[in-house]
Amino acid sequence: MSALPSSIGIPQPDADAILRTLSVLFNPDDVIELRALSTRGRKQTPAGYFDREHRFLLVSEAVRLNRQGIAVYATLNTINPLLHSRYANRIEPNATATTTDADVLRRRWLLIDL
DSSP: OOOOOTTOOOOOOOHHHHHHHHHHHSOTTOOEEEEEOOOTTOSOOOEEEEOGGGHHHHHHHHHHHHHTTOOEEEOOSEEOGGGGGTSBTSOBTTOSOOOOGGGEEEOOOOOOOO
16 A cells, blocks of 8 residues: 655645535524534544524634544534523533434435445
């Protein structure tokens, strides 16, 4: 197996692209859950809920976590806006409660990962 050419760098998160993608996937008034996959074998789930006024903070947190080697994602469907009060506009490093099926108000997207 050969090494990657030195001209190929490690991909870096693009904050502008993330913000544009959020504007396509979500309505302006949606509360968005940002969640990270369990990190480095630990049984913890960093997660937080962000409102319209804090989209830039959501993006900043996504970039920060990703630069630490942590995979992040947003819950794609419309969730109960009351969830925002759990971890309002911040990431809780060890979230004990995250969005469940019962918290989804409307299905807008179906992700198929091939």
